[in-house]
Amino acid sequence: MFNRLCIIGVGLIGGSIARAARSRGLAASIVGYGREQERQNLETAKRLGVIDEYFLDIVPALEGTDAVVVAVPVGAVESVFALLKPYWSNACVYSDVGSTKSNVIAAAERVFGVVPVNLVPAHPIAGAENSGVEAALPDLFLRRRLIITPLEHTEPAALNKIQIFWERIGSLVSVMSAEHHDAVLAATSHLPHLLAFALVDMLGRQDEQCEIFKYAAGGFRDFTRIASSDPTMWRDICTANKDQLIPLLHQLKTELDKIEQLLADNDGRRLFETFSYAKNARQRFLDQLEN
Amino acid sequence: MFNRLCIIGVGLIGGSIARAARSRGLAASIVGYGREQERQNLETAKRLGVIDEYFLDIVPALEGTDAVVVAVPVGAVESVFALLKPYWSNACVYSDVGSTKSNVIAAAERVFGVVPVNLVPAHPIAGAENSGVEAALPDLFLRRRLIITPLEHTEPAALNKIQIFWERIGSLVSVMSAEHHDAVLAATSHLPHLLAFALVDMLGRQDEQCEIFKYAAGGFRDFTRIASSDPTMWRDICTANKDQLIPLLHQLKTELDKIEQLLADNDGRRLFETFSYAKNARQRFLDQLEN
Numbered sequence: 001m002f003n004r005l006c007i008i009g010v011g012l013i014g015g016s017i018a019r020a021a022r023s024r025g026l027a028a029s030i031v032g033y034g035r036e037q038e039r040q041n042l043e044t045a046k047r048l049g050v051i052d053e054y055f056l057d058i059v060p061a062l063e064g065t066d067a068v069v070v071a072v073p074v075g076a077v078e079s080v081f082a083l084l085k086p087y088w089s090n091a092c093v094y095s096d097v098g099s100t101k102s103n104v105i106a107a108a109e110r111v112f113g114v115v116p117v118n119l120v121p122a123h124p125i126a127g128a129e130n131s132g133v134e135a136a137l138p139d140l141f142l143r144r145r146l147i148i149t150p151l152e153h154t155e156p157a158a159l160n161k162i163q164i165f166w167e168r169i170g171s172l173v174s175v176m177s178a179e180h181h182d183a184v185l186a187a188t189s190h191l192p193h194l195l196a197f198a199l200v201d202m203l204g205r206q207d208e209q210c211e212i213f214k215y216a217a218g219g220f221r222d223f224t225r226i227a228s229s230d231p232t233m234w235r236d237i238c239t240a241n242k243d244q245l246i247p248l249l250h251q252l253k254t255e256l257d258k259i260e261q262l263l264a265d266n267d268g269r270r271l272f273e274t275f276s277y278a279k280n281a282r283q284r285f286l287d288q289l290e291n
Numbered sequence: 292m293f294n295r296l297c298i299i300g301v302g303l304i305g306g307s308i309a310r311a312a313r314s315r316g317l318a319a320s321i322v323g324y325g326r327e328q329e330r331q332n333l334e335t336a337k338r339l340g341v342i343d344e345y346f347l348d349i350v351p352a353l354e355g356t357d358a359v360v361v362a363v364p365v366g367a368v369e370s371v372f373a374l375l376k377p378y379w380s381n382a383c384v385y386s387d388v389g390s391t392k393s394n395v396i397a398a399a400e401r402v403f404g405v406v407p408v409n410l411v412p413a414h415p416i417a418g419a420e421n422s423g424v425e426a427a428l429p430d431l432f433l434r435r436r437l438i439i440t441p442l443e444h445t446e447p448a449a450l451n452k453i454q455i456f457w458e459r460i461g462s463l464v465s466v467m468s469a470e471h472h473d474a475v476l477a478a479t480s481h482l483p484h485l486l487a488f489a490l491v492d493m494l495g496r497q498d499e500q501c502e503i504f505k506y507a508a509g510g511f512r513d514f515t516r517i518a519s520s521d522p523t524m525w526r527d528i529c530t531a532n533k534d535q536l537i538p539l540l541h542q543l544k545t546e547l548d549k550i551e552q553l554l555a556d557n558d559g560r561r562l563f564e565t566f567s568y569a570k571n572a573r574q575r576f577l578d579q580l581e582n
Contacts (some may be wrong), residue, residue: 125508145506174506187494188507192514194550195490197569202546203478204572213576215436215465216479217416219517221580223483226510227573231566235559242554249551253544255493259485260540263533268526275522278488281495282518285504289512 001165002027002067008080010034010045013097013124014071015136018050020169023138033061045133062087070096075236078107085111093158094119099185101149101178103240117155120162121178122148124171131230139170146171149178186244191252193234194245196227292456293318293358299371301325301336304388304415305362306427309341311460314429324352336424353378361387366527369398376402384449385410390476392440392469394531408446411453412469413439415462422521430461437462440469477535482543484525485536487518
């Protein structure tokens, strides 16, 4: 569907998009762009056949390119937009993969004044414990959700191209506003990460005083798995989406106050109701995850 | 090491103790006791060879028994103590498997006045997603922590027997006070469960208003796994250990306040430090779990 796809940032996500596009025949050629310090990584990507060619200069990288996917960390998106700006082409569609969308749109507004009609913000809800192009998989996005957050003035043809691209990759595509995206992801992803980091930060300090981790088991391992996520990435995501996160933190503290009161009151009935409601709600989530 | 081991409550834990004791040759015979409504479960336990015989009457169940393990839910321990009291024998050692220990000791004090010298409170830190005797495994406790919380007047010989019993089963035995046990478990097990239930309760209600679980992924599944735990069991544990849990809830809220302030201040440096500290602390936990 594209003549030349250019991936800006060939890591786990960018590399997996390249592999997925290649395995589904979605681009005649696939190239990568990175900075000088990413040369070795790009060399690996080429050697592994993830990309056909790589460039450290943006001009030849964009030559003949009709699709650009920006797959750099959220904090670096603005500088990539600035890099692309002088060569922006109406014959090309542009997209990104950022975990927060309002701030990607704000970055585009700072760089372009108005978000270009052929820039289609998107977020594939997928990831893996590993990172780097060596971990890239052609099926990372298969049956995974992908959210597109167009603006009112986004060109329908560009939106359509990006939607079809991801559908052919095998993702389950939803279209919604950036605000709604950020609210949903704050609840189901950013808040849980923040909570896991907070709990392990607090308990880690207790563990230094008197060993407690020694007696922690499998439940603790699962509950805290996301506290092993990349601190830089999550600092960027949490600060980018703090307007959604802060109200959720307030809500959570209200919930914890409620539970503390139930404990203090020995209100076993309402405690049971709360736990049962949660257990059933999680089952609802699991049923959806499987379908 | 025992002539006759009597398991009171032959579920996942009681059944796994029976299987472990049998596979290691720790008891010449193993019997189970339960109430009339547990007849079918006891029948299954016998059919599967988990126990040799079962009784619905406590008198024959205790005949010739030199070791009793109470493996009923925390909330039912007191009534089992009352059941055992008239037949209490100095020729026998008694233990339990409750997830909270101060309340088991308090229950014994209510029933016996003073905790019997041959009652040795213990807690195997192991479990599985499934429950019931069908899920019982002989290796459920292998290389898992087991904490014994004796009182000052607990008979050293009785303590010793229970310790050796669990060591032969393959558990890593620690001895500490009930208060210390409850503080440690509140931090590494009870608080995480409470938090998982609280988060899923809160988000489940949002999901009913506007679909959010649809966009949740693997990280959310792992983080909330323990919110699928048995609500009755966790209501009992949380209320039994509320004196430890409530101060931890306060600490956690202070931690969340700190993080909220870092977000509000855009203090990326300290946010990164917090996340990095947590990531490293979790690695310390993982290293211990494997060793």
